[in-house]
Amino acid sequence: MLEQILASLDESEREAIDEEELQVLERVESELVTFPSEPSHLLPILQHIQARHGYLPKLALRLVADYVGVAIGKVYGIATFYNQFRFNPPGRNPIKVCLGTACHVKGGDIILENFERRLGIREGETTADREYSLERVACIGCCALAPAVVVGDKVEAYVTPSKVEGIITEIEVRKEMAAREQKKNETANG
Amino acid sequence: MKQPTGSPVERLAVLGAAAGEAVERLRQSPVPVIEVGCATCGRAAGALETIAGFEEALAANGVEAEIRRVGCLGHCYAEPLVTIRYPGFPPLLYQKIGPGEAGILVRSFLKDGSDPCYEYLIGALEPDENFPTLMDYPRYLFEKRVVMEQCGLIDPEDIDHYLAAGGYRALAEGLEKGGEWVLEEVKAANLRGRGGAGFPAGRKWEIARSVDKTRVIICNGDEGDPGAYMDRTLLESNPHQVLEGLILAALAIGAGRALFYIRAEYPLAVEIMEKAIAAARERNLLGEDILGSGFTLEVGVFKGSGAFVCGEETALISSLSGHRGMPRPRPPYPAVAGLDGLPTIINNVKTLSTVPAIIRNGHQWFHEIGTENSPGTAIFSVVGEVEYPGLVEVPMGVTLAHLVNDICGGVKDGKALKAVQIGGPSGGCLPVSLLDTEIDFDSLKKVGAMMGSGGLVIMNEDTCMVEVARYFTDFTQGESCGKCTFCRIGTHHLREILKSITIGEGRIEELEDLEEISTSVIKGSLCSLGKTAPNPVLTTLRFFRDEYLAHIEEKRCPARMCRNLTAFYIDLEACARGCDACVACCPTEAIFTTSNRKKAIDQEKCVKCGECVYACPPEYDAVRRVSPPELIPDQGVQPLDSGAGSEKEQ
Numbered sequence: 001m002l003e004q005i006l007a008s009l010d011e012s013e014r015e016a017i018d019e020e021e022l023q024v025l026e027r028v029e030s031e032l033v034t035f036p037s038e039p040s041h042l043l044p045i046l047q048h049i050q051a052r053h054g055y056l057p058k059l060a061l062r063l064v065a066d067y068v069g070v071a072i073g074k075v076y077g078i079a080t081f082y083n084q085f086r087f088n089p090p091g092r093n094p095i096k097v098c099l100g101t102a103c104h105v106k107g108g109d110i111i112l113e114n115f116e117r118r119l120g121i122r123e124g125e126t127t128a129d130r131e132y133s134l135e136r137v138a139c140i141g142c143c144a145l146a147p148a149v150v151v152g153d154k155v156e157a158y159v160t161p162s163k164v165e166g167i168i169t170e171i172e173v174r175k176e177m178a179a180r181e182q183k184k185n186e187t188a189n190g
Numbered sequence: 191m192k193q194p195t196g197s198p199v200e201r202l203a204v205l206g207a208a209a210g211e212a213v214e215r216l217r218q219s220p221v222p223v224i225e226v227g228c229a230t231c232g233r234a235a236g237a238l239e240t241i242a243g244f245e246e247a248l249a250a251n252g253v254e255a256e257i258r259r260v261g262c263l264g265h266c267y268a269e270p271l272v273t274i275r276y277p278g279f280p281p282l283l284y285q286k287i288g289p290g291e292a293g294i295l296v297r298s299f300l301k302d303g304s305d306p307c308y309e310y311l312i313g314a315l316e317p318d319e320n321f322p323t324l325m326d327y328p329r330y331l332f333e334k335r336v337v338m339e340q341c342g343l344i345d346p347e348d349i350d351h352y353l354a355a356g357g358y359r360a361l362a363e364g365l366e367k368g369g370e371w372v373l374e375e376v377k378a379a380n381l382r383g384r385g386g387a388g389f390p391a392g393r394k395w396e397i398a399r400s401v402d403k404t405r406v407i408i409c410n411g412d413e414g415d416p417g418a419y420m421d422r423t424l425l426e427s428n429p430h431q432v433l434e435g436l437i438l439a440a441l442a443i444g445a446g447r448a449l450f451y452i453r454a455e456y457p458l459a460v461e462i463m464e465k466a467i468a469a470a471r472e473r474n475l476l477g478e479d480i481l482g483s484g485f486t487l488e489v490g491v492f493k494g495s496g497a498f499v500c501g502e503e504t505a506l507i508s509s510l511s512g513h514r515g516m517p518r519p520r521p522p523y524p525a526v527a528g529l530d531g532l533p534t535i536i537n538n539v540k541t542l543s544t545v546p547a548i549i550r551n552g553h554q555w556f557h558e559i560g561t562e563n564s565p566g567t568a569i570f571s572v573v574g575e576v577e578y579p580g581l582v583e584v585p586m587g588v589t590l591a592h593l594v595n596d597i598c599g600g601v602k603d604g605k606a607l608k609a610v611q612i613g614g615p616s617g618g619c620l621p622v623s624l625l626d627t628e629i630d631f632d633s634l635k636k637v638g639a640m641m642g643s644g645g646l647v648i649m650n651e652d653t654c655m656v657e658v659a660r661y662f663t664d665f666t667q668g669e670s671c672g673k674c675t676f677c678r679i680g681t682h683h684l685r686e687i688l689k690s691i692t693i694g695e696g697r698i699e700e701l702e703d704l705e706e707i708s709t710s711v712i713k714g715s716l717c718s719l720g721k722t723a724p725n726p727v728l729t730t731l732r733f734f735r736d737e738y739l740a741h742i743e744e745k746r747c748p749a750r751m752c753r754n755l756t757a758f759y760i761d762l763e764a765c766a767r768g769c770d771a772c773v774a775c776c777p778t779e780a781i782f783t784t785s786n787r788k789k790a791i792d793q794e795k796c797v798k799c800g801e802c803v804y805a806c807p808p809e810y811d812a813v814r815r816v817s818p819p820e821l822i823p824d825q826g827v828q829p830l831d832s833g834a835g836s837e838k839e840q
Contacts, residue, residue, distance in 0.1 A: 040512040047454065047493055081514040081671070082495035084454050100416030101611065101647050102573040104661050110799045114777055117797075138498070138665065140455060141419030142234045143571060143645075144266030144579035155234030161777050161801040 002029045005062050017059070020089075024053050028060045032067045039068050042078055046085060054090045083138065091126045091133035093171050095119075095151050100139030102146040111147050112136060114164040131175075132168075193474050198481035202362035205473055209353035217275070222255045222300050225273040226287075227342055229262035229426040230458050231419070235269035236288055243289025247296035255300055261427020263342030264581030265329070268312065271342070276303055280314035280321060315343070329578055332597045334559060334585045336567045337543045341427035346462055349469040352430040358475055360549035364438050365483035372549060373399065373442040379553035380565055381545070385410060385501070385538030386613070386642045387718070388564070388631035391545075394535060395443045397525040401533040404446040408529070408536045409436050410506060411452035411459065414498035415614035416665065418645030420569045420581055421539040425452065425459035428543070429466035433489070435542030437476065438549060440487050443535055448487055451506060453494040464491055498615070498669035501643075502717045503528070503536045505671065516671045517717035538643075540569055560586030564630035568641070574611075574648040575602045584629070591625040594648060605650040608749075609734070613642025615662045615669075616722030618729030619655060638729050640722065654751035655734040656741055660688035662726040666719060676714030680707050681723055688727070693754040694818075696742040704731060750817045753798045757819035760789050760802075762827070764812035772802035772813065785828035793819075 002025055006014065017025075028049055035045050045064055049056055056079055065072040079085045097103075097112040112134075116122055119132050126133040142148045145157035151167055159167075194204035216223065224244055228237045241257055248255055263271055268285035272292075275281045276299065284295070284307070291310055298305040306321075314321040324330040344351035352358070364372045377392030398405050409432060413421040424432055440448050452460050467489050470476040478486045492510060499505045500515040503524045509515035510529055528534025544566060548556050560566045564586040570593065573579045577599030584593060590610055594600065601607045609619040618639035620627065627633055631641050649658065667681040684707055687700050708724030715721050731738065740746045747755040760772070760781075765788040772789055773781045780795035781802065789812075791802070803813045816822060 038512075042512040043495055043509065044493075047495060078512070078514055082497050084495040101614065101645065101661070102417050102579075104416075105574050105647060105649060105653055105658070107800070113797065114799065117777060137455065138414065138496070138669075139416035139419075140230070141413070141422045142231050143417050143419055143573035145231060145234050145269070146573065148234060155230065157234045157236075160804065161799050162775050162805075165777070 001063060001066055002026060002059075005059060005066070021057050021059075024057055025059055025063065028053070028057075029063055032063065035067075037068050039070050039074075042068060042070075042075065043082075046075075046079055050085055054094075055086045055088055058087065086135075088126060089130065091131050093131060093152060094133045094135070095149060095167075096135045096137045096140070097123075098138075098140045098142070098146070098148045098150070099136050100143060100146070102143035103139075103148055106146040108147040110161065111149060111159050111164060114161045115149075118164055118168055195482065198362040198365040198483045201474075201481045202358055205475075206353050206356075206359070209350035212350045213354040219256070220277060222277065223275040224255055224257045224300075225260045225275070225345075226257065227262055227269065227271040228259040229342075229423060230456070231262055231266050231423075232269050232271065233458075235266075237270040239289050240270045240272065240287050240292050243292035244296065246289075247293040248300070251296055251301055253296055253300050255296075258345055259347070260344065261342050261346045262423045262581070264338060264423065264583075265578070266580035267578045273315065273343075274299065276300065276306075278303065279306060280316045280318040282306060282314055282321065283312045283324065284310045285312050286310070328596055329582075329598070332588075332592070333583055334567050335583050336547050336559065337424065337431070337540060337569060338428075338581065338583045340431065341423060344428065346427050346429055347465055349430060349466070349473065352428070356550070357430055357546075358434055360546040361434050361437055361441075361475065362481060364441050364549055365481055365485060369399075369441040369444055369485075372438055375549055375553055376442065376545060379548045379556040380563075381541065381548060381556070382564060382566075382631060383538060384540035384544070384568075384644075386616070386640060388641060391439075391537060391541050394525050394537075395439065397523070398443045398533040398535050401526055403532050405443050406447045406449070406529050406532050406534040407436060407440045407443060407445040408449045408451055408506070408510075408534060409539060409542055410501065410503075410536050411450055411456070411539050412494045412500045412506060413453065413456075413539075413643060414496075414501050414669070415616075415643045415645050417573060417611075417614055417647050418571050418643045420571050420644055422456050422459050423581055424539050424543050425456070426462055429463050430470065431543050431546055432539055433463070433466055433470055433476075435545035436489065436537075437480070437487060438545050439535065439537060439542060441485060443533075445487065445535070447529075447532075448489045449510070450489065450491045451494055451500075451510065452491060453496060455496055460491060460493060467491070497671070498665075499671045499717070499719050502719060505717065506536060507534060514671065516673050517719075519716055540644075561628070561630050563632060568629055568644060570629075570644045570646045572598045572646045572648065574646075575605065575650040575653070576600070576648040577602050586630045587628050589626050589628055590620065593629065593646070594625070598648075601648060601650050605652070607648065608651050608653060609649045609655060609658075611647040611649060611658065611726075612645070613640045613725075614645045615666050616640060616718065616725055617642045617645070618725045619649070619658060619733065620729070621733040624733075638725065638732065640725070652749050652751060654692070654747050654749035655730045655737050656688060656747075657692050657749075657751050659726045659730045660685065660692055663688055663723070666723040670719065670723070674715045674720055676711045677716075677720030677723065680711035680714070681720075683707055684711070684724065684727055691738065691741045692747075692752045694741065694745040694752075696738075698739075698742050701731065701735075701738060701742075745818045747817045750815045752817075755819070756798060756815055756817040757793060757822055758791055758796060758798060758800070758802065758813055758815055759822045759825075760791055761812045761814050762786075762788050762790075762825050764810050765789055766807075766810050766812070769807065769810065771805045771807055775801045775805040777801065783830040785830050787830060790825075790827040790829075793822075 065075045149156045194201045272284045272287040313324045382388040505515040505517040524534040663685045780792045
């Protein structure tokens with residue numbers, strides 16, 4: 001199925017697909033068979049791809065459409081309707097800023113702005129090195145701890161502009177330490 | 191596992207006794223038990239770090255204790271919450287326990303029982319001579335816990351805890367007396383739907399029961415209202431109670447299929463509910479021939495993908511069938527023709543959670559709580575600028591003033607209360623003058639708000655009501671499914687007008703436009719999302735018109751919240767020479783040192799985040815916020831290095 005789709009693309013489209021995306025697509029194809037090929041299972045299928053691979057590659061939508069036997073437009077329509085789905089790969093440290101009512105009243109938009117400024121990307125984007133991605137979410141249900149931010153799987157409570165700096169610094173420090181550790185191991189082994 | 195025999199009640203008695211023994215063994219254990227609140231909110235406040243802190247300290251001090259994870263008590267201001275059961279002491283509840291406090295508790299209390307650390311203690315869970323009990327606090331005393339009774343006290347992942355507390359007794363009784371009896375009981379109790387609209391659950395069930403097809407029951411856990419999280423808490427902290435309610439409802443309508451619809455943003459709730467379903471199946475509380483009654487039911491979990499409109503029944507069904515979650519005209523009502531054309535009942539998490547208590551205690555008992563037309567309790571998530579935010583369960587009919595001032599400790603930092611936003615994006619902002627409004631389905635509707643899902647956001651003098659209206663309209667516009675033109679385009683225009691007012695470009699005649707568009711959106715929309723979307727605009731226009739006028743006529747934001755209309759400056763009289771607190775915190779390096787070595791703000795660079803206000807030491811308190819920005823006084827500020835820099839250049 002994937003081969004046919006790839007064959008149907010013109011050259012520039014094919015070149016736009018990098019090795020990583022190709023691997024994701026191959027895995028998506030092999031995972032699809034675990035689902036019933038009925039249109040009523042579209043949402044669970046898309047949720048699965050999103051959960052497993054972090055995003056919905058464009059061609060994966062075509063794979064899904066072919067698999068359940070509906071037009072690509074229908075799959076695209078569903079995927080864009082729900083807030084959960086994204087269409088570009090997330091960063092290694094996905095950051096979700098809560099903009100629910102309580103967070104808004106306590107200045108959630110200022111927090112979002114600070115992340116945008118600090119990371120140099122806009123909401124909905126991923127940094128060029130794929131280290132960070134930034135999103136806004138409607139409410140994560142931690143209203144008593146507003147403003148809240150989800151970094152990876154961890155919820156950060158009572159965030160302030162200076163804590164934004166702290167969050168990013170903590171990630172950077174951890175990355176640096178991991179890199180040094182790796183280097184140490186390499187020299188020890190070599 | 192081996193199943194007991196006999197009637198449902200007898201079988202349950204066997205299960206209950208076994209569970210009781212297991213829990214009692216735990217209670218009597220000579221080893222102290224540490225219970226940590228680990229619902230999503232507890233985790234956000236650092237509950238997992240607290241557990242790690244306990245583990246480390248226990249190991250370092252050679253103390254033996256058992257650590258268990260419980261749900262959420264609803265007292266979010268005091269998270270992470272820890273309960274310690276030490277032999278010879280009543281169960282003691284501690285607040286704000288981080289890893290450091292955990293270490294102190296282990297060394298001073300858990301090691302030898304010498305010092306129960308009064309400094310972190312809230313109180314004892316049971317009456318005791320030597321300790322204050324929770325009932326000594328207004329927050330606990332005025333609450334009436336029916337649905338949330340066990341939340342935060344039992345282990346949500348262990349079915350024995352629920353069984354030992356009398357869980358599934360209502361189900362056994364229902365199975366013995368039959369579905370019709372359950373239906374009559376709920377109808378007599380006049381249990382009104384807790385999802386917001388307040389339609390009597392029993393009447394809805396009756397409609398479905400009268401249709402002769404396979405019936406479907408769905409628990410609506412698609413809590414999309416930003417600012418409300420009680421459904422999440424119930425699912426995470428006492429999943430079996432929701433499940434028991436769902437099975438009872440299925441019994442009452444004679445359903446053949448049952449489903450939980452839980453939003454994907456609540457991964458922990460999904461996980462805990464799946465575990466609960468498996469545990470209930472294992473004990474024959476679900477599955478084939480439940481407790482030997484002949485009634486068979488399977489329950490599935492469906493994850494919603496995040497769309498506010500899916501809280502609407504027909505949109506929810508459309509999303510379950512693999513489509514975009516768009517509502518359709520009614521009738522036919524889902525109770526007659528819903529999922530796959532089958533009669534479908536959709537009940538909110540709170541509604542179903544109330545059912546077991548009604549069946550256990552009878553409908554007369556339920557009528558003793560709350561008001562005549564809205565019996566029972568209401569759960570609110572009280573958040574925003576309030577002293578003790580969290581989940582509160584009160585009898586219906588309590589006034590807003592009692593809820594905000596007495597139970598939740600009033601507005602934070604002694605500031606003045608401005609408005610109470612109730613019911614989320616579909617609700618309204620009520621001013622202080624309406625605080626005597628009683629909380630029930632009908633009274634709230636009368637003043638232009640609605641119960642909604644029970645979100646209650648407290649706003650103080652620093653919250654701009656125009657901005658709040660803009661925020662909610664922005665939300666509903668983003669969540670409008672696009673089917674009805676008035677909802678799709680109308681909310682867009684509302685938002686654009688509100689936006690222009692908040693940046694100081696509003697025109698006076700636009701206030702009329704706002705009202706006219708709002709009325710049209712209400713009339714021209716199919717579902718409640720559109721029908722209630724203008725509520726925040728209309729209520730703020732009605733109760734806070736002066737704020738709209740100030741924005742338009744004076745280009746002034748009275749709350750000094752709208753950033754285009756405000757500015758920050760540093761009062762040179764109050765600023766302290768040589769202090770650098772604000773410089774260090776400014777994210778845009780807008781603060782510079784003046785020629786007399788005090789600080790000033792470069793208005794070009796300032797993004798008005800307000801961080802310097804918090805950074806400025808309270809003894810100086812030198813940062814001022816003004817609206818409109820022209821009010822900044824001319825203090826003759828000169829940068830320090832302007833002269834020095836030019837000298838160097840020469």
